[in-house]
Every structure is written in structure tokens, then in C-alpha cells.
Amino acid sequence: MANTPKQNFDPTKPVNMIDLTCEQVDSIYQHMLTKGMPEIMWTVDIQKSSWEEIRDAHKNGKKLVGFGGPVPVTLLRAFDCVPFFFDTIPTRIASMEDLCSRFIDETEKYAPTSMCAIDKAQLGVALKHELGVELDAFVHATVPCDSARIAYPMMERLYDCPCYTFDLPFRHDDKGFRYVADQIQAFVPWLEELTGLKWDDERKAKFKEINELSNEAHVYLKKLSDLRKKTPCVLPGRMLVLNEMAGFLPGTQMLVDMLKTQLEMGEMLADMGMTATKCPEEKYRVCLMQNMLWSNTGIMDWMEKTYGAITVMDGFGYQEGVIFDDLDNWERVKYQTAQMMLFAPMIHGATGPTDYWLKVIDKMYEEYSVNVSIFMGHVGCKHTWASGKIVTDYIQEKYGIPTLYVDVDAVDPRYKSNDELRAQIGEYMESVVGAHNYRKDA
Numbered sequence: 001m002a003n004t005p006k007q008n009f010d011p012t013k014p015v016n017m018i019d020l021t022c023e024q025v026d027s028i029y030q031h032m033l034t035k036g037m038p039e040i041m042w043t044v045d046i047q048k049s050s051w052e053e054i055r056d057a058h059k060n061g062k063k064l065v066g067f068g069g070p071v072p073v074t075l076l077r078a079f080d081c082v083p084f085f086f087d088t089i090p091t092r093i094a095s096m097e098d099l100c101s102r103f104i105d106e107t108e109k110y111a112p113t114s115m116c117a118i119d120k121a122q123l124g125v126a127l128k129h130e131l132g133v134e135l136d137a138f139v140h141a142t143v144p145c146d147s148a149r150i151a152y153p154m155m156e157r158l159y160d161c162p163c164y165t166f167d168l169p170f171r172h173d174d175k176g177f178r179y180v181a182d183q184i185q186a187f188v189p190w191l192e193e194l195t196g197l198k199w200d201d202e203r204k205a206k207f208k209e210i211n212e213l214s215n216e217a218h219v220y221l222k223k224l225s226d227l228r229k230k231t232p233c234v235l236p237g238r239m240l241v242l243n244e245m246a247g248f249l250p251g252t253q254m255l256v257d258m259l260k261t262q263l264e265m266g267e268m269l270a271d272m273g274m275t276a277t278k279c280p281e282e283k284y285r286v287c288l289m290q291n292m293l294w295s296n297t298g299i300m301d302w303m304e305k306t307y308g309a310i311t312v313m314d315g316f317g318y319q320e321g322v323i324f325d326d327l328d329n330w331e332r333v334k335y336q337t338a339q340m341m342l343f344a345p346m347i348h349g350a351t352g353p354t355d356y357w358l359k360v361i362d363k364m365y366e367e368y369s370v371n372v373s374i375f376m377g378h379v380g381c382k383h384t385w386a387s388g389k390i391v392t393d394y395i396q397e398k399y400g401i402p403t404l405y406v407d408v409d410a411v412d413p414r415y416k417s418n419d420e421l422r423a424q425i426g427e428y429m430e431s432v433v434g435a436h437n438y439r440k441d442a
């Protein structure tokens with residue numbers, strides 16, 4: 001993936017977040033076109049399509065629905081709405097210090113600095129009235145955390161549009177899934193009223209098509225996960241960031257196309273005995289726990305180049321995926337949609353008892369042959385820090401791997417410089433893992 005270009009806004013003037021983002025993504029796209037990079041255009045195609053879909057929702061006769069936390073986005077799409085996941089704002093602007101700090105600083109005028117920067121950034125956009133598009137509705141959940149439970153109701157008031165709240169339980173069992181499925185049922189008449197469309201045969205047929213696409217995407221995602229289990233790992237750590245889009249774009253052709261192309265590329269490289277990583281030889285297989293470091297995703301490239309250490313999986317992006325097994329059975333689809341919501345990235349491990357997180361850890365450490373363990377600890381995610389000791393002791397005892405704790409702000413790049421971060425990871429790699437820094441020696 002190409003890096004985000006430098007700031008292109010005037011900080012003294014109001015910002016239009018959507019236009020600015022669309023322009024930035026388009027400039028990356030045009031740059032790649034002129035540089036003749038057809039083999040990787042698909043990495044930016046999906047970003048361009050998804051942001052422009054939001055910008056052009058009204059022009060295309062659709063309702064624009066902002067959402068926070070896991071909500072049934074496939075149902076929103078069936079009712080001709082464009083769902084806009086607000087977490088994509090902070091993760092998109094995390095590497096742009098000026099823009100990101102503009103919104104975080106605005107929120108800190110009203111909320112504690114200890115609030116998660118994922119929420120601070122998106123709340124700051126609402127407080128400054130700089131989203132750049134009018135919302136027709138806002139839908140949010142009561143998970144994953146206290147931070148979101150503070151931010152979403154505030155955003156509800158600021159956007160002042162129809163709102164629907166999903167009360168999501170901590171329990172990920174039959175009772176929990178049924179509790180959510182009942183709320184999905186109640187969501188349908190609310191959507192009918194919002195859109196003026198009926199939950200009739202035409203709508204149900206459309207919903208089925210969307211869920212078929214969701215299934216297709218999850219089959220590709222599963223195959224990509226299996227590909228990452230192979231040694232050497234063919235696909236670079238950066239692809240994990242791109243694949244996070246599966247969490248909020250289910251049921252779209254653009255997601256299916258991206259995953260399919262990625263898989264074809266990965267399988268072709270594997271057949272040729274090659275990889276798309278930045279190192280000549282894989283030496284270590286890294287698992288990043290807790291959050292992805294959106295403010296510095298380049299750190300994964302650096303680990304690849306410097307130590308031959310490939311990030312094979314990350315705790316945030318890990319997705320088991322849910323495949324709908326009876327698309328004509330509304331009761332079953334509701335139930336599985338509820339499962340999809342409760343197994344969504346971040347929710348799966350960070351909401352509820354630590355046992356859920358340990359399950360994700362077992363999946364990652366057993367199946368991906370991990371031998372380097374890094375707790376990439378986003379400071380705002382306080383409840384996961386509280387479980388950190390249990391989780392890292394578990395990894396030490398069960399897998400014999402000592403874990404590096406790195407405190408970072410996954411969204412606010414001012415928290416820790418690139419040099420500090422490299423020094424911390426480098427010291428661990430060389431003194432604990434015993435890694436050979438072949439860049440330094442070169």
C-alpha cells in the first residue's frame with residue numbers, strides 16, 4: 001500500500017473531512033497510475049471506492065448512515081443505505097499528525113485526555129462540524145468499551161439525526177446471540193420508516209444477494225488466512241491493515257474483488273517460491289497483540305527489512321468470519337448476523353471476559369507458528385492493558401514466548417516517535433529474541 005501523502009489542508013480554515021480524504025486517496029491513486037504500478041492498484045481501488053461511495057451517497061439517491069461499533073451493515077445496504085463506519089476516520093488520518101491532532105485536541109477540550117484516540121478523533125470531527133456530509137441516521141452499539149459508550153451518545157446529539165442503539169451483551173453464547181437477533185428484528189421497521197422502503201420480497205431478495213457477497217468475501221478471507229499460515233509468509237504485514245476493511249464492508253463487490261485479487265497474487269507468488277514481503281528471507285513470525293498501530297503501519301515494513309520479522313497476524317484484525325449457511329431462513333440469518341457482530345474485530349477479544357481474548361490468542365499462536373510476541377499496547381485501550389498480564393503470562397507458559405510490551409497511541413502519532421519505537425522493538429529483537437540486524441551490518 002502506498003503511504004499517505006503529506007498534509008494538504010489549511011489549518012486556519014474549516015476542513016471538509018470527506019472531500020479531503022477523497023482527494024488524498026485519489027492523489028495516491030493517480031500517483032500509482034502515473035508510476036505504472038498496475039499490479040498493486042487493487043490495494044487503493046477499494047479505498048477510493050469506499051470513500052467516494054460515502055461522499056456521493058446522496059448524489060446516488062442513497063441514505064447515508066454513520067455507525068459506531070458492530071451493527072448489521074448488510075441490512076443497511078439492503079435498505080439502500082450507505083453505511084459509514086466512523087472508526088475509519090481515525091485509522092485513515094492516524095499518520096497525518098496535523099489533521100489527527102486537530103480533532104483529538106478539540107475533543108480534549110471537553111473529554112479526558114485518557115479517552116481512546118479512536119473515539120477522540122471521530123468525536124472531534126463531530127464537535128468541529130467538519131465531517132463534510134449530512135447524515136441521514138446514526139446507528140451505534142454499546143460495545144466495545146467505556147470510551148465508545150461516552151463518545152457515541154455525544155455524537156448522537158451532535159449529529160442530531162434519527163438514531164438506533166444496539167445493546168450488545170458481553171456474552172458470546174446462544175443467549176447473547178438471540179438477544180442481539182431480537183434487536184435485529186426490531187431494526188427492520190425502524191429502517192422501513194427511515195428509508196420509506198418496505199421489507200418486501202424485493203428487499204429480501206436484495207438482502208440475500210448481499211449476504212451471498214458477504215459469504216464470498218469470507219471464503220476468500222479464510223483462504224488468505226490459510227496462506228498466511230504457510231512458512232514463509234507470502235503476504236506482508238501491511239495486508240492485515242487492508243483486510244480490516246472486511247469488518248465494515250461485508251456484502252460489497254469491492255471487498256470481494258480486493259480479497260480475490262490479493263489471494264490470486266499471494267497464491268501466484270507462493271507457486272513461484274516468492275513473497276511480497278520486504279525481506280529476502282523470513283526469520284521470525286510476529287504476532288501483534290491488542291491493536292494495530294495505524295499511526296505507524298510502516299513499523300511492520302521496518303521489522304521485515306531489518307530483522308526478517310514478518311507480522312503474520314494481529315489481534316485486532318484477526319477474523320474468523322461467519323458464513324451464512326441458510327440464506328432463505330430469516331431466523332438463522334438474524335442469528336448469524338448477531339454472531340458476526342459479536343465476533344467482529346476488536347469486539348471478539350476486547351469486549352467481555354479475558355477468556356475471549358485467550359481464545360483469539362490460541363488461534364493465532366497455534367495456527368500461525370508465531371515465535372515473536374509483541375503487545376502493541378494502545379494507551380487509550382485501558383481495559384485491555386488490565387488483561388495484559390494474564391494474556392502475556394499465558395503466552396509465556398503455554399508457548400514459551402516472552403512478550404514485549406510497547407506503549408503506543410495507535411492513532412495519535414505525537415505519542416511516540418518512530419525512532420523511539422524502533423529503539424524499543426530493536427532492543428527486544430536483538431537482546432531477547434537474539435535477532436540479527438542485517439541492515440545495520442550491511
Ligand code: SF4
Binds near residue numbers: 146346378
Ligand atoms: S481500541 Fe480499545 S478503547 Fe479504543 S475503541 Fe477499541 S476497545 Fe475501545
